Amino acid sequence: MKNKSDLNLFFRSFGIVVIVIFAAIAAGIGLFYYVFAIPAREGLSLASWPDVYTDNFSLQLEEEQGELKVKEFGIEDLDRYGLWLQVIDENGQEVFSHNKPENCPNSYTASELLAFGTNVYDNDNRVFAGNYEGAEKTYGYFIGFPYAVGKHMLYYNGEHVSRLSPVIRAGIACVSCAVFLFTLAYVFWLSRHLGKITKGIRDVSRRAYTPCSAGGVFGEVYAALSEMDTELRRSDQLRIDTERVRREWITNITHDVKTPLSPIKGYAELLAENQISESSEVQEYGKIILKNAVYTENLINDLKLTYQFEAGVIPLSLQEIHLVRYIRELVIDLINDPAFSKREIEFESAEDEVAVQIDSRLFRRAVGNLIINALTHNPPETKVFIRIERSGQGRVSILLRDNGTGMDEEEQAELFERYYRGTNTKEKPEGSGLGLAIAKQIVILHGGDITVKSKRNEGTEFRVSIPEGHSVK
Template sequence: MNIKSRIALHLIMWLVLVGLILFVLAGFTLYWTLEEISKVQSSRQFESVGLQRLIQTIEVEGEDVHFDPELLEKVRDSGGWLQRIDEKGYVTDAFFTPPEVPSYYGPGQLTAYWLRKSPFPYQLSLWIQEKDGVVHTLLYGMTNRDDDFLQQVIEEAEQKNNEIMLPPSIQNQLKRKAGWVQLLDSKGAELASFNKPAKAIKDFSVEELALRSIYPDRYGATIVSHYDQKSGQTWVLSYPLPGTTPGEEPLLKPESKALFIGMGMLLLSAMLVFGIVSYFFGQRFGAPIVHVLRWLTFLRGGKYEEPANADGVPLSQDKRGKRKRKYRIYQDVIDSMDSLSQTLNRNEKLRHETEQLRNEWIAGVSHDLKTPLSSVKGYAHLLGNAEYTWTTEEVHTFAKIILDKSAYMEDLINDLALTYRLRNGQGAPTVELVDLNVCTAEAITEAAKHPLYPEGCIQFTPSAEPVYMLVYKPWFQRIVDNLVANALIHNESGTIVSISVQAVESSTAVLIFSDNGSGMDEETADRLFERYYRGTDTESRTEGSGLGMVITKALVEAFGGSIEVKTAVGQGTTISIAWEAEQPPRSYIGC
């Protein structure tokens, strides 16, 4: 799965998770809001909504029936009572029931009381509903105490101008409850009042009085009214609801308040969810991006490694070296960054090595050319000095020395260039598959043509079977030339060089150079492949540029091989070269 698919999948998962959380929150908020509105309606009209909620909250355990204690408390607060009746008319459960209330009702008796066709001291409400296969019949009875108190006020009140005069006992009772009384004319205009708040309504329309009587919680006051048919006047008794200011309407109606709180809860919960999700989303998706940006800053500053913690562990990995979960989504990017860091680090090291090699090469050229150039310059000055007269023979001698030094400088420059090329990691131009026996024999024949080598000083022993490897012939010839020269030129005359080819387990080709010369001490052997480890004399130099063994080792390594020296003073020297052998193709016919 590529990075686009992983990011898309993670985004979908996060969105689904957020959607589920918001769905649950919305469901909970809706349930809570409906419950609050139901409570408001039950407190306003307990005879309908309250009885319905009582049946909805009934819990039956065997023959025991349990009611919601909070709803039963509302029954008591309303001054009413509650009975549960079975199908035969017997009361099975009763709460706050006065003694005069029957414990059994006949079918006609209950209907007559309920429809007020028979005298009954209480106003009845009946609710029948089935729940869990059981039919529940609830009977709710109540007396309106405020109606009785208003009737007492009407009987003892006297109107004096725009005031209502009441006995002290009634006044105290009204003031204790912060209630007030108003007398209205036939059009609803106020004629007189007692203890009315300044902000209380003065004139009532038909709709106003009806709505305030049915929905007291909307207007912050309970209203009881009495209409006198003879005079056409209306008496109004008002009490403020708990928690409200007498005469003032609440800012929010109960239903609106419940809805506002519910929406506020949903909004705050959604904001909290989005905040938490945003934080984790940022940690999940943003932290790796910040990590990569910081990594890029490191690369720009020349620090080619991944940012790590105080313990040196890369931030994208745990202590066991495994990728942390939040970084796995950007696995491709981090792997690419790691590969880029390693490449830049290698390139930086290579650049330093190349710079060092270049400086060494320049220093080597400057140093190595200085000595022969001084000789050329000296002889040129001698020839150009008019104070001296040179014979033809002397001029020829000087010219030969200058030519010899020039050839030496040319060889030196070529050897230095080859050394620089090999140390810079440049391989052979082309390679070909050859039989090492054949190519070694050809190289020995070419090397033996040197005029300083006596005849028969080089002996060759091939392997019993062909040994194949990939070589670049000019370089291979240079290896043989250098090793033969090292053995013959730096030893006494009469030294014999024995060269042999061996195959080790058909996977390794070994080329061995052995001589019976004077050998070398340990220091000389250790420094054999260093530059110029020999004395220099511009007048009579040793054959070569002094870079032969350095070049030999570099050429061997360029072919993927290794070189080893075994020697001791007075015991000769053996140099072994090992390469990886190749399997020849079927069409191979020779070198």
């Protein structure tokens, strides 16, 4: 099957080359006629037609009783082609004329006769000369043609040219053979490369392409194939990684939803069967049910918010906020939370106050997610440092730094991806895996940016940068 495909490709290439050659020949013939042809009675003739016509015009002349006459057909022929005629005798005196230009003389000297037939007459006509031998006299005649016909005389050694004729014929035969062999070799070369390119494209689609380095005319094509193969493989790997993370997230979120549902269901059954007699136990079980219900609600809200971001339908209610006081109050609320009351959080600001335009509810969730992430996924003794400062160019930055376990470059690259959970979440798997992705989307929605720097066992630093003092729409 491969040999048949290669053979078909060879014949197609050969056909293309032959077509190109014939097209070049046709173009050459067309150019030849464009340069060396003029309109004539047949429609198109070589530029030598006026000379031939002038020689044959003697057939239209006749002598009767010593007087020259032009046949009626000859006069009609002159009128049909817009030609003029002048006949002179042996003394250079005009004996007949037809359609002759007004500035054409009636007699000629010997020198004028020599030059007359080789020059353009009146810039619009080329004059050709002929002879007619009558019974009694010899006449000369001039025919003016409305063509700018050029003529060049070539002199050569006839003896040498006759000797070279066999050599020229042999040379033409050799050149023809060389052209044919070159064409055949070129077709083989072209079909071989086209076959490699076709196979390369097929292998790229099958993800079985082997990169090859080649220079010359097709070097860029092979380089493009290699680049395409690399991009496709990278895209495939990204798709595989995304699908893997998605499956892991589905597994995690399923587990996370089931985890709070189990105590909710268990304690609800106890309450429904009226097996609890003490009111203190009822209150304790109710708190457990409420806690897990809130946890489940948060998971669902994270999912909803994520897909609202993806669909671009998040309502943004901007208002002017004093950022320093806003972040300080957020930190105080976290410290008052029993889950983080014993954690060390330090807050400072390089500015007394900075006004920004933000959605208070959404932005609180973004910054809160970053702080809670630092507290949740680091050891209890980890210290979290928060600082507000102007970063220039009309922007303000919120710096969040911790001295916790840190992350490697691979974790940092995927940190803001949806569904991603870092290695630090194995011991504390709470959360949907969407917190940091949501935080980044909220910051971007406010016209800001968020970056992360981290080293393993040295801690992590987040920098949130947003515009200062005006809204972003």
